[in-house]
Amino acid sequence: MSELTPPSSPPPATPPVPAVPPAAAPPARSVDDIKRDPLVAGAVSRIGDAVLDAKDFVHELTLFIDRDRIVDVCWAFKDDGYVYLVDLCGVDYSKFPGHTGARFSVVYTLYSFQKNARVRLRVWTNDKEPVPSVTSVWKTANWHERETFDMLGIEFSGHPNLERILMWEGFNGFPLRKDFPIRGIDTGARIYPEVFPEGGGPKPGSTGKDAKDVNLYKGEWKRYGAWPAAQIGGGGNGAKAAPAKAAAPAAKPAVAAAAPAAVVEEAGDDEEAN
Amino acid sequence: MFDVHEMEVNFGPQHPSTHGVLRVLLKIDGERILEAKPIIGYLHRGTEKLFEHMAYPQCIPHTDRMDYVAAATNNLGFVETVEKLMGVTPNIPRRAQLMRVMLSELQRISSHLLWLATHAIDIGAMTPFFYTFREREQILDLFEDYCGARLTLNCMRIGGMPDDITPNWLDDVEAFVDKFDAAVDEYESLLTTNRIWKRRTVGIGVLSPEEAIEWGITGPPLRGSGVEWDLRRAQPYECYTELEFEVPVGINGDTYDRYLVRMVEMRQSNRILKQCIPLIKQTPAGDIKAKISKVIRPPEGEVYHSIESPKGEIGYYIVADGKTQNAYRCHVRPPSFVNLQALPAMAKGHLISDLVALIGTIDIVLGEVDR
Numbered sequence: 001m002s003e004l005t006p007p008s009s010p011p012p013a014t015p016p017v018p019a020v021p022p023a024a025a026p027p028a029r030s031v032d033d034i035k036r037d038p039l040v041a042g043a044v045s046r047i048g049d050a051v052l053d054a055k056d057f058v059h060e061l062t063l064f065i066d067r068d069r070i071v072d073v074c075w076a077f078k079d080d081g082y083v084y085l086v087d088l089c090g091v092d093y094s095k096f097p098g099h100t101g102a103r104f105s106v107v108y109t110l111y112s113f114q115k116n117a118r119v120r121l122r123v124w125t126n127d128k129e130p131v132p133s134v135t136s137v138w139k140t141a142n143w144h145e146r147e148t149f150d151m152l153g154i155e156f157s158g159h160p161n162l163e164r165i166l167m168w169e170g171f172n173g174f175p176l177r178k179d180f181p182i183r184g185i186d187t188g189a190r191i192y193p194e195v196f197p198e199g200g201g202p203k204p205g206s207t208g209k210d211a212k213d214v215n216l217y218k219g220e221w222k223r224y225g226a227w228p229a230a231q232i233g234g235g236g237n238g239a240k241a242a243p244a245k246a247a248a249p250a251a252k253p254a255v256a257a258a259a260p261a262a263v264v265e266e267a268g269d270d271e272e273a274n
Numbered sequence: 275m276f277d278v279h280e281m282e283v284n285f286g287p288q289h290p291s292t293h294g295v296l297r298v299l300l301k302i303d304g305e306r307i308l309e310a311k312p313i314i315g316y317l318h319r320g321t322e323k324l325f326e327h328m329a330y331p332q333c334i335p336h337t338d339r340m341d342y343v344a345a346a347t348n349n350l351g352f353v354e355t356v357e358k359l360m361g362v363t364p365n366i367p368r369r370a371q372l373m374r375v376m377l378s379e380l381q382r383i384s385s386h387l388l389w390l391a392t393h394a395i396d397i398g399a400m401t402p403f404f405y406t407f408r409e410r411e412q413i414l415d416l417f418e419d420y421c422g423a424r425l426t427l428n429c430m431r432i433g434g435m436p437d438d439i440t441p442n443w444l445d446d447v448e449a450f451v452d453k454f455d456a457a458v459d460e461y462e463s464l465l466t467t468n469r470i471w472k473r474r475t476v477g478i479g480v481l482s483p484e485e486a487i488e489w490g491i492t493g494p495p496l497r498g499s500g501v502e503w504d505l506r507r508a509q510p511y512e513c514y515t516e517l518e519f520e521v522p523v524g525i526n527g528d529t530y531d532r533y534l535v536r537m538v539e540m541r542q543s544n545r546i547l548k549q550c551i552p553l554i555k556q557t558p559a560g561d562i563k564a565k566i567s568k569v570i571r572p573p574e575g576e577v578y579h580s581i582e583s584p585k586g587e588i589g590y591y592i593v594a595d596g597k598t599q600n601a602y603r604c605h606v607r608p609p610s611f612v613n614l615q616a617l618p619a620m621a622k623g624h625l626i627s628d629l630v631a632l633i634g635t636i637d638i639v640l641g642e643v644d645r
Contacts, residue, residue, distance in 0.1 A: 057575040058358060084487050087578065087589055089605040096602060097595050107591065109578050109607075116508055118578065140490030143615045151322070166315040166644060175323055176603075182327050 082110035088144035130157035294640030325604035338426035346381035369557035385584035393634035434563030493586025498524035498532035
């Protein structure tokens with residue numbers, strides 16, 4: 001069946017026209033027109049200058065908000081009846097066709113019981129540029145923001161406990177980023193941080209007591225920064241084994257010799273991912 | 275006065291009452307819970323990442339595996355979102371719409387039956403388990419007759435349904451719905467006025483309506499707190515506008531009210547099923563799929579759509595780039611994940627045995643929490 005074509009097939013040269021055009025093909029409303037929409041007019045009258053852009057797609061309004069003003073904007077919408085934060089998630093736009101500008105977008109979906117309508121707010125952000133947390137506006141934002149941080153690495157300033165929620169503590173990477181291979185990377189589990197450095201992990205069947213059990217990967221994480229200098233291995237790269245500092249000096253060279261193979265395998269993973 | 279002896283205890287992830295692999299880190303003083311911290315992620319399978327690497331129709335089986343006791347509503351939420359993105363929602367044939375409603379309502383009943391069985395067993399009532407699984411088995415048989423699977427149904431397609439139903443199937447459903455109201459009476463006779471049941475549920479885990487909205491709670495827990503809000507009524511999808519049903523609401527917002535709400539919901543679902551059977555007989559057989567392109571490549575845009583699943587509002591947020599056959603980003607808003615967040619607030623000050631009742635009353639499925 002043609003509809004089961006693998007998604008990895010190259011996209012056609014011209015963007016194809018969908019067989020059935022969208023029922024609500026929007027006649028491209030202007031930003032000012034959307035701002036005057038009764039759904040958002042009340043809130044926009046208070047924080048109109050924070051709205052950078054607006055879109056209307058299948059009758060769903062999206063307002064692009066100045067990142068630093070998002071908490072004020074959320075309060076304005078909450079006071080205007082949007083008391084219910086339906087959803088909060090992030091999107092990595094780094095591989096979106098034709099996209100330029102900030103890498104990430106955080107998406108807030110609000111719902112108003114009186115208007116029986118949803119409104120979407122969006123802010124743009126980059127790596128290491130924290131988004132103000134809206135946990136002070138809605139309690140439910142807590143876990144949503146933790147999940148967004150966990151999956152995409154977007155930081156939220158002012159969050160009470162911004163820690164990983166679905167992945168384990170010590171996981172090195174952000175799975176929903178577009179450059180994260182779908183097969184995953186062997187980061188291992190930092191179960192005993194003093195024994196296993198971040199990015200490594202115990203071998204299957206190991207006791208976890210000896211440095212020989214550690215599945216050390218000494219190459220450089222191409223996407224996620226350099227191998228952290230840790231107690232075991234001392235942060236050398238590749239074949240050159242750094243003199244072991246503390247734990248099990250005898251085991252050191254044998255482990256390091258196996259490292260180059262891991263580097264090659266890692267490079268193969270990335271190519272296959274997309 | 276007694277001294278406070280704080281102790282930290284792990285509840286789960288392998289505790290039989292946590293309905294899966296939920297782990298709750300408890301700070302307790304004797305039996306009294308001072309603080310509860312849910313720790314999740316043990317069942318994380320990266321579903322959202324997988325969605326980005328699959329064509330839209332290939333995603334549907336993966337939605338089954340999120341809330342694995344309510345696969346039909348998960349399918350429905352996903353296919354409706356893609357249909358909305360493509361703009362083909364009005365083209366869905368009426369027979370397909372009715373079939374979707376029937377499967378969703380059967381699924382709602384079966385999910386609530388499983389909830390009742392496990393909730394009652396957690397609290398200590400063994401008997402309802404045998405009663406509810408008797409009816410649940412019949413529903414699973416109906417699913418098996420329709421699509422071959424009992425749990426992971428994969429029973430909907432973008433633009434319609436995979437297969438038509440047979441007249442025999444309708445007769446089987448009719449036989450089931452005729453008997454089901456009496457079955458609910460049986461469950462209620464075991465629990466509703468049971469003194470032990472009431473002692474364990476009345477006044478436990480009270481959520482005020484304001485608090486419930488603040489925590490983003492949806493579904494029966496929200497209605498148990500007295501907010502009359504059901505997506506089937508507030509933003510009707512498929513053909514719910516022409517079906518009659520009531521939205522039950524609670525008064526006190528405690529575990530007992532949430533129990534009552536779900537019991538009434540089962541009866542209302544049964545009522546919807548009864549209305550669907552004559553309606554579906556009037557529609558032409560075989561008219562179950564809208565004419566949509568074989569290759570599903572929606573235009574560039576983003577869309578959020580949600581439906582009322584047995585657990586609450588399940589929503590899908592899809593960003594399409596207009597060039598590929600797979601979603602650029604597909605985020606799932608799982609009701610269990612959001613509802614579970616209120617557990618620490620509800621559990622504070624209760625006994626450990628009440629925590630078991632609270633986990634049951636939120637009705638979580640960890641496959642959906644962790645995705």
